[in-house]
Amino acid sequence: MYQALYRKWRPKTFDEMIGQDSISSLLKRQAAEGKVSHAYLFAGTRGTGKTTSAKILAKAVNCEHPIDGNPCGECFACRSIDDGSATDVLEIDAASNNRVDDVRELIDEVVYPPTLLKKRVYIIDEVHMLTDSAFNALLKTLEEPPEYVLFILATTELNELPATIISRCMRFDFKRIEPDALAARCRFVANQENISITDEALGLIAKLADGAVRDALSLLDACAAWKNSGEVTISDVREQLGISDNDALVELFSAIRSRDVAKALSVIARIHEGSGDPSVFLEDMISFVRDSIIAKSSDKKDKYLRERFFFSTDAFERIAPLLSTLTSETLLYYASVLEDTLASFSKYNISKKTLLDMAVIKMCDPTMAVSVKAVSARLSEIERRLALISSGVTVTAPAPEVTEPTEAVPQSPIAEPEQRKPFAGYAALRDMLQGEPAMSAVVSKCRMYQSANTITIEGDNFAVGKLKAEPYWQTLRGSIIAIAGNVNIEFSIKKVVSNENDPTITFMEE
Numbered sequence: 001m002y003q004a005l006y007r008k009w010r011p012k013t014f015d016e017m018i019g020q021d022s023i024s025s026l027l028k029r030q031a032a033e034g035k036v037s038h039a040y041l042f043a044g045t046r047g048t049g050k051t052t053s054a055k056i057l058a059k060a061v062n063c064e065h066p067i068d069g070n071p072c073g074e075c076f077a078c079r080s081i082d083d084g085s086a087t088d089v090l091e092i093d094a095a096s097n098n099r100v101d102d103v104r105e106l107i108d109e110v111v112y113p114p115t116l117l118k119k120r121v122y123i124i125d126e127v128h129m130l131t132d133s134a135f136n137a138l139l140k141t142l143e144e145p146p147e148y149v150l151f152i153l154a155t156t157e158l159n160e161l162p163a164t165i166i167s168r169c170m171r172f173d174f175k176r177i178e179p180d181a182l183a184a185r186c187r188f189v190a191n192q193e194n195i196s197i198t199d200e201a202l203g204l205i206a207k208l209a210d211g212a213v214r215d216a217l218s219l220l221d222a223c224a225a226w227k228n229s230g231e232v233t234i235s236d237v238r239e240q241l242g243i244s245d246n247d248a249l250v251e252l253f254s255a256i257r258s259r260d261v262a263k264a265l266s267v268i269a270r271i272h273e274g275s276g277d278p279s280v281f282l283e284d285m286i287s288f289v290r291d292s293i294i295a296k297s298s299d300k301k302d303k304y305l306r307e308r309f310f311f312s313t314d315a316f317e318r319i320a321p322l323l324s325t326l327t328s329e330t331l332l333y334y335a336s337v338l339e340d341t342l343a344s345f346s347k348y349n350i351s352k353k354t355l356l357d358m359a360v361i362k363m364c365d366p367t368m369a370v371s372v373k374a375v376s377a378r379l380s381e382i383e384r385r386l387a388l389i390s391s392g393v394t395v396t397a398p399a400p401e402v403t404e405p406t407e408a409v410p411q412s413p414i415a416e417p418e419q420r421k422p423f424a425g426y427a428a429l430r431d432m433l434q435g436e437p438a439m440s441a442v443v444s445k446c447r448m449y450q451s452a453n454t455i456t457i458e459g460d461n462f463a464v465g466k467l468k469a470e471p472y473w474q475t476l477r478g479s480i481i482a483i484a485g486n487v488n489i490e491f492s493i494k495k496v497v498s499n500e501n502d503p504t505i506t507f508m509e510e
Helices: 021-033 050-062 076-082 100-110 132-143 179-192 199-208 213-227 234-241 246-257 261-273 278-297 303-308 315-324 328-347 352-364 372-390 426-432 437-444 461-468 472-484
Strands: 039-044 089-093 120-125 149-155 170-174 447-451 454-459 488-493 496-498 506-508
Touching: 021 050, 021 170, 039 050, 050 076, 050 089, 050 120, 050 149, 050 170, 100 132, 179 199, 179 213, 199 213, 199 234, 213 234, 246 261, 246 278, 246 315, 246 352, 261 278, 261 352, 278 315, 278 328, 278 352, 328 352, 328 372, 352 472, 426 437, 426 472, 437 461, 437 472, 454 461, 461 472, 461 488, 472 488
Parallel strands: 039 149, 039 170, 089 120, 120 149, 454 488
Antiparallel strands: 447 454, 496 506
């Protein structure tokens, strides 16, 4: 039976652990000197070695032939703990055994000495899931257990534990593993498993693992299985995990910088057509902006950028022309728009692609937003252009911006039908607004026409007034631009009259 890499290559001794040198060395010394505490608390994020350390410690205190504090791995105690057959070492999942009755059952068992091993060890994982009454029931036993009992508590949410529990344990905080150490561990496992993979691909896997060894080995396992044969490259990792490639992001932000809405939306459409997840792509955009801000404020040879930059090590040269035209204020505005969009994904019942399209449109045109960051971005752009002009550099004018809504000048009834036609994207607009039923109802009361580069919206005083006011105006404007491109939007008020034969039927006067 195939065994996942993170299980197969779980460290067996303290010396095999990576990234937690201070913790492993202290536990090893305590085991060697016989000074093991009665209760330990291991806290830290997922995949950082909490449960692994607990199992190694359980073996170390029961090992028949310990080697400088490390378990030998060969004796009956070590082998039985490794294969899960040791009845004196119990691993309890507090997420599913969190009631006070479960804790009372555990307390009743504590009075019995171990049957085969030296110590009875209780490993309680995700201990923060216990109820308040369960914590209270555990307090006395945790403080003064029998000498043959060892408690090891593990949690990812230290802040949810009562202070009374924390004070009764020897606490260790497990930190995230550095990318270099993760990449080195993945390289070791890949060599042992005959997996051919490039260093650049391993670097990306280490970055995506976010400091968790288990996640890194799981990603390596998935990429190796997907590739099946041949060398795993960084492109393979991106394709298998749905990560956006650098070229798409650079192309997108170049279009946003030049205010080319159509080109920017075409990049989003290409990602969507390729079955890309809008949520994943949005997170990639946020990472791009984050690292671009760092690149703007740091030297390109900075160690942080070399190790953690979202792109490959040669990305600086590729994006240097783009970064030179972006101010920090503009990047912060981009970040605020993307963060708001990410929050909207779970808040509104609307297509994620539509929300992403509207975010890109706002980024292309900061005048659409009234936030402090948007105003700051516009002012910083003006300052940048003035600085270039003062230095003698010719600055080309930006792409024309969408004008604010204006009242359309009434046209001749005879010439009007020849100059305009019904807006072809009206049905698509209604679909985009399906998550906004109130606004969709107002739009349904209006007529929409397209003439050259102008969209004219006709309606009565109430409908036009609602659509011109916030919050309808920004949503309507962004949706129309997403469908028709960079167009002007005008409003025309038409009088509503009653049908002569049936006064209950009303219609807009032509």
